[in-house]
Amino acid sequence: MAKDSTVKETAPEENLLDFADVVNKQQEVAEKDKERTPELQIVTFLLDKEEYGITISKAREIIKVPDITRVPQTPKHVRGVTNLRGRVIPVVELRTLLGLQASKLSEHSRIIIIEIHDRSLGILVDMVNQVLKIPISIITKPPEEVVSTQTEFISGVARLDKRLVILLNLDRALLYNTDNKK
C-alpha cells in the first residue's frame, strides 16, 4: 500500500455505517489507479438475482426493514411509509418500478435511505451487496438482454470480471413517480 500518498480526490465522505471498513479498503486499492481514470463509487444490491448499483453519494444509510405502514391510494411501487427516528419516510418498492414482482421480505432485505433534491426516500432491496469503486471507463450502455421494460431508469451497465452491475438513475426513477401522476 502506498502509505506516503494522501487521498486527494475521493467521492464525498458518506456515513455508511455497515460499509465504512469496506469503503476504506476500496479507497486504498483505488488510490493506485486513480491517476488513470475517473471513478465512480457505488453501492450494489440485489433485486431478483440481478445486481444493481447506485452512486454512493445518494445513499445516507442502510437499515433493516422496520414496520412499514400501508398508505391508501398510492401507486403500486410505493410500499408504504416507515418511521425513521421520528421522520416519516416513504418506502419505494424498486422491484415494482423495474417491472419485477413485488418482493417478499427476508432476513437479507434492507432499505437504503437515499436523499435526492431535499427529499428522503427509502428503497427496498432484496440484499445489499457491497460498496465498489469502478472506473467510469467500464460503464457501457445497457445491452438489450438486460433491459426489458423500464430502460429509462437505467443509466448504464458496468462489467466487472464475471459480474454485471446495472446502474440506476434514481433521480429519474423517483421524479417519474411524481410527474407521472398528473
Added chain:
Amino acid sequence: MDNAYRSLINAFIEECMPMAEKLADLFFNFERRWKFGDPADELFQPIKSDLHTIKGNSAMMGFTPIERTAHALEDVCALLIKRPELRDEQAAELLMEGGDLLVRMLQQAESENVQAGPAEEYILKLQDYVETARERRSGTDRRSDQEWRSGDDRRQGKERRQEPAAKGQQPAIGKVSDTIRVDFKRLDELLEAVGEGVIVQSVLSEVHQRMSLAFRDSAEVDMLGRAILSLDKIMKRLEDTLMDTRLLPISTLFGRFPRLVRDLSRQKGTPATLVTLGEETRIDKRIIDRLGEPLLHLIRNAFSHGIEDQEERKKRDKKAEAKITLQAKNLSDRVVISVGDDGGGIDVEKVRQKAQSMGLETTNLSAEEVKRLIFLPGFSTSAEVSELSGRGVGMDVVAETIQSLGGSIEVHSEIKCGTEFEINLPLTLTVIRSLLIEVDKELYAIPLSHVVESVKLEEMRIHEIKDFGMLNWRGKMLHVVDGGNLLDTESKSKKRTFCVIVSSGSRSKAILADRLVSHQDIVVKGLDSIFADSYTIFGATILGNGQVVFILDVARIIDESVAEKKTFTSPPVTPLQ
C-alpha cells in the same frame, strides 16, 4: 469549555430572570394588599419556592451575592409568614427593593460581573429589619432607636431605587421586553423537537399505564405518574409558547393588497376600494407564506368576475365605487379569512350551463352545490380568459392550496349583491387534537376540529338508496361512506360498529369505522410528494409506540363524496385549455 460555561450562564439567567421578575411583581402586590390589611397569604408559597430556586442555582453558578440576597429575603419572608402583624408597607417596600436588586444582579450575571456591594448593603438592611422586628417583640426599649434607623434606611433605599430608573436602567416592573431576530428554520427545528418530546411523553404515559396495572399500589409507580403529569403540563406550556412565537399578524399579508386593488381598479377602469378588517389577527407564518397566491387570485377574480361595469351598477342602485372586503378573525383555534365583493354574484345558471358543456350532469345539484363547481379544475365562466384573472391558476388551485394547509373554502353568493369566499384555516399547522379510529385493523386520525359526533351504529339506521348509503342524522340526510372503501383496506369487514360524523365548512358526512380508539394530541408530519394522489390523507403522525398513523383529509374526503354521487362520473372533469 468557555462555550459550555456560557451556555450554562444563559440557561441560568433564562430560568431565574422570569422568577426574579415575578418576585418583584409579587412584592409589589404585597404593598398594595397589605396597605388594605389583606394578608395575601397565598403569595408566600410561590415566593418561597422561587427564592429557593434562585438561591440554589446561583450558588451552583458561583454568584454569591445573588445567593446571599435570595437567602436573606427568604429569612424575611419566613419572619413575615410567622408574624402577620409585621406585614406593612414598609416591609413590602423592603422586599420590592430586593426583587429589583435580584433582577439587576441577574442582568449583571450575563456579563459575569455581579457587584457584591449593593447586595451586601441590602442584606445588612434586611438583617437589621429582622433584628428590629425580633427586638420589638421581646419589648426592649431600643425599639424607637431601631425604628428610626430602619426608617432612615428605607428612605435611602427609595432614593437608590429611583436612581437607576433615571439612568434608563429599568426596574423590574414594566421592563421593556427585548426582541431578537430568529431564523424561522430554528423555530421549525424547535417545533420538531417539541413534537418528538410529545411522542416520548406519550410513550411514558403508556409505560406508566401498563406499570400501574402490573404493580398496583406501588408508590414508585404513583410517583412516576405524577412526574408524567407535570411533564404533560410543561410540554403543553412549551408547545403553547413556541406556537405563539410562530404567529405573525396577518397585516403582513394584507398590506400587500391595497396597492393591487388600486392597480387593478385603474387597469379595469372600475373604481374600487379595499377594506381590511382584523389585520391584527395572528396566524402561523408558514400559513401566511402560502396564503398570498390564493388571496391574490380571489381579489383578481372579484374584478374579472364579480364587480359589474358602471352602467350595470347604476342600474342596480349601487355606488359607483365597488367595495372589496378582506377580513380576518379568530374562531377558537381557527382563523377565518373572507374575501368579499359587492359585485354581481355568481350566476348559478351560467355555471350550470358551463358544467353541462364540460360534460357534467348537474340537474340533481342544488344551487349551493352548483356554486361549488367553480372549484373544479378547468372551470371558468368568463367567456374569454382575461389578463386579469387568467395567469393559469384557477379556483381549483386556490382550493387545493387551502386544503393542503388543513383548511377549507366556502363560497357564499347572492346574485346581484355580491360574492364572499370564506377561508377557514387552522391557527397553526403542526399539533392538532384528533380522534383515533380503527378501520380493518388500521389506525387513522381525524382532526377533532372536523369531528362533529361519533355514534354507535346500532342507534342509527343507514338507508340504502341504490348503492348509496344515507344516514338520517338530526333531520339531515348525510352521505355515508365505508371506512374500508375510503381507505382501500385489504380485508374489508362487512360489519362496522361506529360512525363518525365529520364536517368541513357547512357540509358533513358520515364515515364508518370499527372502533374509536382514543383522543390524542398529534404532531402533524408532512408527506412526501410521492403521496400526492392519496386524497384521503393530508399528513401523518407517529404514535407513542413508533407506529405511523395517517391523518384523514376531511375536506377532501367530503369533496370527493360530492364527486362520487351518481350525478358525476369519476373522474368528473378533464381540464379545459
